[in-house]
């Protein structure tokens with residue numbers, strides 16, 4: 001099969017489209033004929049070698065933790081899934097990924113693909129959707145009527161976070177630059193703050209939010225300034241730079257560590273098919289251009305969810 005692989009850690013030039021051995025299903029696994037994969041910073045961090053301890057890989061490695069496609073083969077012990085089923089998953093980061101024509105996937109991680117969108121586009125959902133869900137539901141425990149600041153709403157996770165927060169009837173303030181303003185507004189943000197002009201914490205000085213969700217790889221000083229925007233007894237949730245402890249104000253500080261969860265993913269799929277969650281694809285690229293999206297991700301320049309069409 002054809003796959004994007006890399007044989008050593010490094011910059012995006014290590015990514016090559018080449019022949020690779022066919023994917024085979026082990027016990028409890030299926031093989032998925034990939035329609036689409038997506039790009040997340042996790043793929044880039046693994047390629048750079050900065051997660052060697054947490055996510056050790058074997059070379060050559062096929063990146064791509066998000067997959068959408070159809071099951072082409074079912075391994076021993078798999079009874080719930082069948083050839084031809086359309087599925088999505090957040091795959092184990094250390095195994096061969098979905099930047100390929102086929103990928104082996106643990107059956108226990110699969111969710112049915114949304115029926116209402118193009119199958120390749122569904123690859124936008126797993127990691128980013130689960131991150132937003134876990135950040136808001138598990139970490140923030142966001143409730144109706146609360147106010148939330150989503151810093152980094154122009155990105156893939158941010159787009160889902162804004163939609164899910166609005167669905168919870170929260171009041172959403174979101175940061176976005178010009179290029180993402182309309183997309184973030186369409187996602188349901190009540191107010192947009194252009195982070196490119198003046199630091200966000202400076203623009204919002206004096207305001208307070210029940211929840212601040214930080215999705216930007218900023219400095220500890222910038223993270224601390226954002227934490228100052230949380231109400232007493234509020235929550236600071238970060239998927240990036242750890243938040244500062246604020247015991248004197250009883251602020252709960254939470255760090256997101258996304259995990260694959262097929263039950264939650266199935267709920268997100270139901271929201272998509274119910275018209276309550278939109279898969280807003282900012283960019284579709286051929287698989288051969290994976291390096292372009294990796295470079296955009298590294299520099300915080302991905303324009304939202306990017307899908308690689310296989």
Ligand SMILES: NC(=O)c1ccc[n+]([C@@H]2O[C@H](COP(=O)([O-])OP(=O)(O)OC[C@H]3O[C@@H](n4cnc5c(N)ncnc54)[C@H](OP(=O)(O)O)[C@@H]3O)[C@@H](O)[C@H]2O)c1
Pocket residue numbers: 040041042127128131151152153154155156157158175176177178179180181195215216217238239240255256257258296297300301302303304305
């Ligand atoms: N801890 C975890 O489990 C976990 C899971 C998933 C993701 N993450 C992390 O969460 C972050 C967001 O993930 P993602 O997939 O949404 O990333 P992404 O799609 O690459 O986000 C890129 C977006 O960030 C915005 N941005 C860049 N610099 C900014 C700044 N200084 N202030 C505000 N917005 C800025 C830009 O939006 P504009 O278009 O508005 O300029 C850009 O489109 C990444 O750092 C990722 O590594 C962590």
